[in-house]
Amino acid sequence: MSTYRDAGVDLAAAERHVDRIGPLVTASWGPNVVGGFGGFAAGVELPDGYRRPVMMLSTDGVGTKLDIARRSGLWDGVGYDLVAMCCDDLAVVGAEPIAFVDYLAVGALAGDRDARIVASIARACAEAGAALVGGETAEHPGVMDHDAVDLAGAALGVVERGREITGETIRPGDVVLGLPSPNLRSNGFSLVRKVLDGVDLDARFPGEEATVAEVLLRPSVLYGRAALAASRTGLVKGMAHITGGGLPGNLIRPLPEGCRVTLDRAAWTVPDVFRVIQHTGGISDESMAETFNLGIGFCLVVDGGSVDTVTEAMVAEGLSATVVGRVTEGRRSVALA
Numbered sequence: 001m002s003t004y005r006d007a008g009v010d011l012a013a014a015e016r017h018v019d020r021i022g023p024l025v026t027a028s029w030g031p032n033v034v035g036g037f038g039g040f041a042a043g044v045e046l047p048d049g050y051r052r053p054v055m056m057l058s059t060d061g062v063g064t065k066l067d068i069a070r071r072s073g074l075w076d077g078v079g080y081d082l083v084a085m086c087c088d089d090l091a092v093v094g095a096e097p098i099a100f101v102d103y104l105a106v107g108a109l110a111g112d113r114d115a116r117i118v119a120s121i122a123r124a125c126a127e128a129g130a131a132l133v134g135g136e137t138a139e140h141p142g143v144m145d146h147d148a149v150d151l152a153g154a155a156l157g158v159v160e161r162g163r164e165i166t167g168e169t170i171r172p173g174d175v176v177l178g179l180p181s182p183n184l185r186s187n188g189f190s191l192v193r194k195v196l197d198g199v200d201l202d203a204r205f206p207g208e209e210a211t212v213a214e215v216l217l218r219p220s221v222l223y224g225r226a227a228l229a230a231s232r233t234g235l236v237k238g239m240a241h242i243t244g245g246g247l248p249g250n251l252i253r254p255l256p257e258g259c260r261v262t263l264d265r266a267a268w269t270v271p272d273v274f275r276v277i278q279h280t281g282g283i284s285d286e287s288m289a290e291t292f293n294l295g296i297g298f299c300l301v302v303d304g305g306s307v308d309t310v311t312e313a314m315v316a317e318g319l320s321a322t323v324v325g326r327v328t329e330g331r332r333s334v335a336l337a
Contacts, residue, residue, distance in 0.1 A: 016111065021118040028125040028132040032098070035133070042133040044099045044156070052161035056095040060085035061152035064189040068216050070149055072201045075113055077219030078151060079120025081186035084220035085243065086155035087128045088298065091224040092239045092254075094165040094231045095157030097130035102153040104137045107144035117151065120219075128224050130155055165231055167238030167254025167301070174237060175304050176251070176261055176325035177311065179226065181297030182271055183218040187244045188291040192216065195281035206276050215273055223298040226319040233313050235306040242293040248334040249290060251299050251325075260330035262337050267324040270295045289336055296324060 022037050035042030046053050062081045069075050087097040102121050104114065114137060125132040135153075144150070184192065201213035208215055223241070230236050238254030251261055274295065278288050288294065300321070302310050311321045 020111065020115050024115065024119045024122045025132050025135075028100075028122045028130070030131060033131050033133060044131055044133060046158055047096065047098065050158060050160055053158045054095075054161050054164065056090055056093060056157040056159060057154060058086045058089040058157070059152065059154040060089065061150070062186050064193060065184075065186045065217070066149050066151060067193060068189065068201065068213060070147060072211075072213035072217065073113075074213055074217045075116045076120050077217055078117060079122070080124040080219035080222065082121060082151055082153045083124035083128050083130070083155070084222050084224075085186060086153050087130055087157070087224045088222065088227070088241045090155055090157035091227040091231075091298075092165065092241050093159060094163055094228065094236075094239075095159040096228060097128050097155050097157045097224060099133045099156040100125050100128075100130040100153060101133060102135035102151065104135065105140055105144065105150040106137070107140060107146045107148040109137070109139055110147075113149075117149070121153070124219075124222065128222050130157075163231075165236055165239055165254075168256055170237045170254065170256055170259055170301050170327060172259060172327050172329040173304065174301050174327040175307060175323050176263065176327070177300045177302060177307065177321040178268060178296040178324035179221075179223055179298040179300075179314070179319055179321050180268065181221055181242070181293045181295055183220075183273060184216065185220040185243070185293060185297060187293065189216075191281070191283070191287075191291055192277060195277055195283070205273075207272050221297055221319075223319065226314040226317040227298060227300065229313040229317045230300055230310045233306070233309055235302055235310050236300050237303070238301040240299045242297050242299065244291075246288075246290045246292055247294065247296060247299075247336065251334045252332065254301065255327075255332050255334070257332050258329060259332060260328050261325050261334045262328060263325035263334065265336055268295055268322055299324070301327065 032045040205212045205215040240251045242250050
């Protein structure tokens with residue numbers, strides 16, 4: 001007689017996995033979490049102070065960066081990539097993240113690997129201020145390779161009705177503040193993997209003491225707390241999370257008609273990892289700009305007179321900002337000069 005285990009699904013291993021990750025998950029919980037670990041669902045009470053709360057949802061995944069993690073066995077940063085992709089999207093509209101769920105799909109369970117992934121998610125959730133209230137780890141034998149991993153998540157946030165950051169008040173004369181990204185985050189890895197195909201991941205990365213894998217897998221910066229601190233000043237007109245599509249593809253999203261942004265490439269230093277990838281792959285400046293963040297992971301649009309106040313709010317949360325561009329009158333667009 002055939003069994004579920006014969007088909008490739010190990011229920012005993014799944015139970016051990018749940019037992020192992022329980023303390024990791026609940027470490028991200030605060031007193032607002034309702035329910036227990038291991039149930040069918042859990043929830044959160046809304047934070048105090050909201051009169052007309054609007055619930056916001058965002059979902060995303062880590063993408064093909066996971067293939068580098070699989071090949072190198074370095075999993076401890078991927079949770080930050082996942083949480084950043086979801087919670088930083090919420091921050092763009094001024095929403096405070098309050099809860100997070102993850103979905104981990106594997107070809108077969110691997111106790112140490114899977115626990116490290118969940119631990120990474122839980123740590124990132126704690127830093128972002130979102131309780132990791134639940135998730136799913138699914139085995140897909142025969143559909144995914146034995147050592148394959150995919151990772152996705154969803155974040156729940158809340159913002160006061162009328163205080164959403166929409167971009168509709170952006171006007172010519174405003175300036176763009178950029179928050180630095182020292183690494184690739186989790187975007188553009190399909191191109192990275194093509195460019196570096198055949199490269200030894202254990203070799204030293206050019207100009208670094210770290211290996212190729214260690215450089216590529218550096219975790220995403222979490223911008224949410226700093227962005228929300230800036231939004232609470234009431235001086236932020238629009239924000240953009242620089243993910244797939246790069247600066248031009250994301251910064252255009254909050255712009256109203258009649259507003260054009262020109263970014264000054266000389267206003268920030270592009271990290272060497274981007275230069276190495278561009279040189280190795282013979283990639284054009286245009287393709288680099290539409291694929292990678294180029295060292296700016298998050299943008300805010302403010303009035304020129306508000307720069308100091310907004311910047312100080314973010315510095316208090318541990319992140320600095322630089323004026324990287326300006327809004328002028330013209331066709332709705334973003335250009336790098």
